[in-house]
Amino acid sequence: MSTISHDELEAIRDSVRALCEQFPGAYWRDLDAKREYPTAFVKALTDAGFLGALIPEEYGGSGLGLRAACAILQEIHKNGCNAGAAHAQMYTMGTVLKHGSPAQKKDLLPKVASGEIRLQAFGVTEPTSGTDTLQLNTTAVKQGDHYVVNGQKIWISRAEHSDYMVLLARTTPKDQVKKKGEGLSVFLLDMREAKNNGMTIRPIRTMMNHATTEIFFDNVKVPAANLIGEEGKGFKYILDGMNAERTLIAAECLGDAEWFINKAVAYANDRKVFGRPIGQNQGIQFPIARAYAQFKAASLIVQSSADKFDAGEKNAEEANMGKMLASEASWAAAEICVQVHGGFAFAEEFDVERKFRETRLYQVAPISTNLILSYLAEHVLGLPRSF
Numbered sequence: 001m002s003t004i005s006h007d008e009l010e011a012i013r014d015s016v017r018a019l020c021e022q023f024p025g026a027y028w029r030d031l032d033a034k035r036e037y038p039t040a041f042v043k044a045l046t047d048a049g050f051l052g053a054l055i056p057e058e059y060g061g062s063g064l065g066l067r068a069a070c071a072i073l074q075e076i077h078k079n080g081c082n083a084g085a086a087h088a089q090m091y092t093m094g095t096v097l098k099h100g101s102p103a104q105k106k107d108l109l110p111k112v113a114s115g116e117i118r119l120q121a122f123g124v125t126e127p128t129s130g131t132d133t134l135q136l137n138t139t140a141v142k143q144g145d146h147y148v149v150n151g152q153k154i155w156i157s158r159a160e161h162s163d164y165m166v167l168l169a170r171t172t173p174k175d176q177v178k179k180k181g182e183g184l185s186v187f188l189l190d191m192r193e194a195k196n197n198g199m200t201i202r203p204i205r206t207m208m209n210h211a212t213t214e215i216f217f218d219n220v221k222v223p224a225a226n227l228i229g230e231e232g233k234g235f236k237y238i239l240d241g242m243n244a245e246r247t248l249i250a251a252e253c254l255g256d257a258e259w260f261i262n263k264a265v266a267y268a269n270d271r272k273v274f275g276r277p278i279g280q281n282q283g284i285q286f287p288i289a290r291a292y293a294q295f296k297a298a299s300l301i302v303q304s305s306a307d308k309f310d311a312g313e314k315n316a317e318e319a320n321m322g323k324m325l326a327s328e329a330s331w332a333a334a335e336i337c338v339q340v341h342g343g344f345a346f347a348e349e350f351d352v353e354r355k356f357r358e359t360r361l362y363q364v365a366p367i368s369t370n371l372i373l374s375y376l377a378e379h380v381l382g383l384p385r386s387f
């Protein structure tokens, strides 16, 4: 993939910013209060072609690469919007692109690129296994020309707004696999079909406006042709896609950090107490400056993760570190933004409390900080395995 120039990235940021101007704080506040999906915002992103950034041109996408996709998501968050309702349309297709058959790619990817098909549900997490994905219990049992799926998933975001789900299920019982990482398979589940045939979606109301759900599968049939890649290799396929996901979410954190920092600086310059701007006090200045330094440092790692991905190099170390550092930078910026605003931070019309709730998620999902540290300790530094 060709590297993208600074000017091209700036042009992308300019057009994302122009789009975001149509969706000011009031739009998000209204949806937040009602816990409603930002349909108009997602449509605007789709129509502008931003969600097809990672899909190669031969399949109707723009083939811009991860660096550009990160710029899109960062700019969305920097401008006070939230890409969580749509970001998975960018990357969930990665499993099909990398491991799908030529027919699956030809059939699906152009429709995902145009937005005709929404492939933005990713079914991995289960209530009993949590982060320990290899313990998941949802089964897919082959019967003739189809598989029968039974089990339960939790925290499956955008399921009510998706036509397909990339589903991870067990095809070989745990006690019959040769290697720990085998026995799980990935399927393209047609959710429109499944909804009337054994799949139940139950929304979960969360502390921020995030369309997440739990899903129950009761003898749901999936055609064998919808298996992605080889049976039993699903865990590896899912891991392959996670580095792109982590880098993109890190970019959203960077955008949040910029939003909080800009908002804190503006307020600190403006608000006068004891006869001078509160920003004149070093007790106000220093935490903002520290959050800015954290944001800049995290940006470099996230950028390096995206560049390595676009160059076809391994980026797991940078993807994990970038996600952790960016989520910590956004949280540090959120924390000082609240403090700087004093009582007004708690008023909904300032948007600070909403963004504060939104950005907290990223230290837990899509991967929690402890699990990133565990990856770095054991896989990068060579410390003994703890699990």
Ligand SMILES: Cc1cc2nc3c(=O)[nH]c(=O)nc-3n(C[C@H](O)[C@H](O)[C@H](O)COP(=O)(O)OP(=O)(O)OC[C@H]3O[C@@H](n4cnc5c(N)ncnc54)[C@H](O)[C@@H]3O)c2cc1C
Pocket (backbone or CB within 6 Å): 121, 122, 123, 124, 125, 129, 130, 131, 132, 154, 155, 156, 157, 158, 206, 210, 212, 361, 364, 365, 366, 367, 368, 369, 370, 371, 374, 387
């Ligand atoms: C809003 C939201 C949206 C989500 N969307 C999706 C989605 O679309 N698809 C999907 O599949 N999943 C989704 N998730 C799930 C998300 O990926 C998990 O919540 C996350 O990975 C943490 O897993 P868990 O909740 O099961 O926590 P657990 O695995 O139960 O862990 C709980 C805590 O214990 C810590 N912990 C666990 N084991 C260890 C250990 N060995 N050492 C140290 N600490 C440990 C973890 O770091 C964590 O902080 C979403 C979650 C949320 C909240």
